[in-house]
Amino acid sequence: MAHIIRSKLMLLSLKYTSCVAPRILVPLKHQRLCFHTTRILDVKGKELLMPSLSPTMETGTIVKWFKKEGDSINPGDAIADIQTDKAIVTMEFDDEGVLAKIIVPEGTKDIKVGTLIALTVEADEDWKSVEVPDKSVEPAPKIAAASVEKSPAVTKVEAPPPGQQNIPMPALSPTMTTGTIIKWLKQEGDEIQPGDALADIQTDKAVMTFELEEEGVLAKILVPEGSEVQIGQLIAVTVEKGMDWKQAVIPTSTKPGAAVAPSSAQPTAPIDAKPSSGQVYGLAVKRLLEEYSLNSDSIKGTGRTNRLLKSDVLEYIQAHSIQKVAPKSVPAPKTDEARSPSPAKTPVPSGQPSPYKDIEISNIRAVIAKRLSEAKRTIPHSYAVMDITIDKLVELRGKLKTEDINVSVNDFITKAVAHALVECPDINTLYKNDQIIRVPKVDVCVAVATPTGLITPIVFDTATKNLADISKNIRELAEKARKGQLKPHEFQGGTFTISNLGMFGIKEFSAIINPPQTAILAVGSGREELDSSLTKLTKMAVQLSYDRRAIDEDQAANFLAVVRAMLEDPAFLVAGKTQALRYKRDAY
Missing domain, CATH: 3.30.559.10 (Chloramphenicol acetyltransferase-like domain)
Incomplete structure (x- = not known):
């Protein structure tokens, strides 16, 4: 009798499961908030994408996974060794959680940047029931794909004219795909010195200050504050000092790939120094501190995320009337003046042609x-x-x-x-x-x-x-x-x-x-x-x-x-x- 009752209950459950469940209609935008798209209530994991670990990296190879499925991850833990086009670089995790699923195994070659390589979940979630996407090995950034579909004609690289540089959105973190301009620290027409902060940019991790390593003039701001743009999309135009910045040529397209990124625009995060006070500063600030023999602990930084800016150091120098420290003189090597006269003693006579000659290169x-x-x-x-x-x-x-x-x-x-x-x-x-x-x-x-x-x-x-x-x-x-x-x-x-x-x-x-x-x-x-x-x-x-x-x-x-x-x-x-x-x- 008990066997008959169990059989009827099973048939009843199968009947209502097959008939009632498909009639539950939920709007697409609320499906993830209410139900999972799968029949079983799996855990929706966080996507871990192949990062861009060098400016010219397009693909990478997973050399070794340091974490296994089910291992806990703390901020700063090494996840994997990835071979780029330059060297083997260790990828670190900036959040905590559990490695739920490894999508790309060790030894897989030519993985495009932005491809899904693993899934993580929160520490209190069941990592074994993580929901694996159907197309997990295809490049994940959908924004870039959508932009290509909308504007297929933008394929030609547009080089800036001589004396002008087009500034793209930099990659300020390995997992960054888009960034938001929080604040422009320079205005159109302002001069830029090496190491000056150009803008505060919000990445997927934090708000970071973007610095330029070459001098010039900010000619045009292409992206207003508050805008979210992709990596590589043009955000500003600079020109060399002495040029009319109002006559700068504005690019016809600002999409990623339509600009030649200047070598001077580098993210400041990899080269930041962190002194004992906890303040973070770049190479330009470090150079100023060394030239004026200053201690960063005595200067209060006004940048975001406890950052000491170049303007902070210059204001401190001006307020306290601090002079540059003379570099230590190095004694000149002893030479035989009769055999090797110094150039100062044999100047080129004024009005005479230069002894150097420019040779034009033939076709x-x-x-x-x-x-x-x-x-x-x-x-x-x-x-x-x-x-x-x-x-x-x-x-x-x-x-x-x-x-x-x-x-x-x-x-x-x-x-x-x-x-x-x-x-x-x-x-x-x-x-x-x-x-x-x-x-x-x-x-x-x-x-x-x-x-x-x-x-x-x-x-x-x-x-x-x-x-x-x-x-x-x-x-x-x-x-x-x-x-x-x-x-x-x-x-x-x-x-x-x-x-x-x-x-x-x-x-x-x-x-x-x-x-x-x-x-x-x-x-x-x-x-x-x-x-x-x-x-x-x-x-x-x-x-x-x-x-x-x-x-x-x-x-x-x-x-x-x-x-x-x-x-x-x-x-x-x-x-x-x-x-x-x-x-x-x-x-x-």
């Missing part, structure tokens, strides 16, 4: 500088060095001279490199659009120094040409390069580059890859050494710079081994035709 050198800096910045360079014994090569070159065949060491190297590229096709590649492109033809570029800069004319189909043809081709290209008569197709392109500084006595150097090529060979001069049997040998160092994204270490080693084998026994380079015929058949 070619400007392009070279741009491409090389871009290559060094974007290509992960790896290097491999090998010594090659060239006694047989020097001997063979001497024999060819007796037959009126003039070929240089560089011609032998070019021929050997061409055959090595046939044997090692992984080196004869290009890297474009995150893809490795294997090129069927071998076109070797040879670096030539000209008065306007370095240029790399191309020896096309190098592997199919004999040594004499390569030598003739290089001489013609070098002559045209020095006269500035090269056509664009003669120096734009190529699959591999050789840079030889051996004729200048350079023993060894590292060359920069010429993109989109994936490798370049730097050749040094020959040097005499003694082997273990005291036999004199002539050796030459070659260094391969290669793009680690496209070429592995063993592939680089195999390529250098082939080059060494051909140069140490160069008879094949003069008479061998097998490799060239095979290359020609495969390429076409």
